[in-house]
Amino acid sequence: MTAHDPARPEARPISLHQQILSELQGHILSGRWPPGHRIPFEHELTAQFGCSRMTVNKVLTQLAAAGLIERRRKVGSFVRQPHSQSAVLEIPEIRSEVEALGLPYRFTLLRRRRRRSTQADRAELGLDAPAPVLALTGRHDAGPRPFCLEERLIHLAAVPEAEAQDFSAEPPGAWLVHHVPWSAAEHRIRARSADAGLAATMACPPGTPCLVVERRTWSAGRPVTVVRLTYPGEAHELVARFAPSQS
Structure with missing residues (x-):
């Protein structure tokens, strides 16, 4: 049923x-x-x-x-017991992940829109008041196959120079890491099944199990970006390196 x-x-x-x-x-x-x-x-x-x-x-x-x-x-x-909140996590570049597989990398920007933040945008970014945001959707390819779908919001009040970027030479995630020093990050990981829209974009059958990594970053306490990265099937694994508490 x-x-x-x-x-x-x-x-x-x-x-x-x-x-x-x-x-x-x-x-x-x-x-x-x-x-x-x-x-x-x-x-x-x-x-x-x-x-x-x-x-x-x-x-x-x-x-x-x-x-x-x-x-x-x-x-x-x-x-399972939750992992330590003091875990040391890197923010890897998807290009590096693809090239480590020995495959050519390509990024395609599918949608781009500057807008006044919606209530949902503010909830995702942790904003108290309306602010301009840049909403981006792009796809990372590994050789002939889609590798990862990126859905991102950038807080333009925190990163106004992002509005002038077309992200053709450098994908949004890599550009932010290289141009905006981040002071804190949060990862959330979950599973989902590919619906019809995701399946069409990622060239996988509907219902394919997917790994979703949601990441928020801050700079000096100010929200910078929130991104949802969706990897279909067995295309990705998350590896964390932990450091002992210094208490």
Whole structure:
């Protein structure tokens, strides 16, 4: 069975697999299931959602791949402890990621719009008042294949010179790293399935599992940019290097 909103005839029906994945993710990310909480056993979830054990196993495998749960043989699945907030994370350039694979790199700017920030923009950037923003959508390619979809907002009050850039010679992320010193960054990682629009842009089948990395950066306490990077399938892994606390 699939859920469908009759008020939105253009929306794709949501599969039972996606419903289960979204519900379990919600319990974990909201804190309703804290670190160490035991996830219901597969047979319990099968009975709860009225689905096959294969569907439940696929959901748990995705949650484990996203780093949200830990699966222990013959014991069960548990919500993972969060990584240290003092982790030292780099902001890699996507060009370097592609070239490390031995493939030619290309960036294509698909959409560009300067606008007054919407309420959603301000929520994403953490702004208290309306401000001009630059909304960019671009695609990074590795050889003949799409590699990553970039959806970015730049706070023009913090980086006014970004408005004059066409980003043909240097993609937005690389340009910001090279021209705006950042003092703090936040990463959020989640999984999603490719809808029809994303699948068409990234040349992958609808429903393809994708890794989404959302990153916000600040300079001297002022929000600079928020970006959503979507990698289809197995195109990307996130590696973090940790430093011990200096307390």
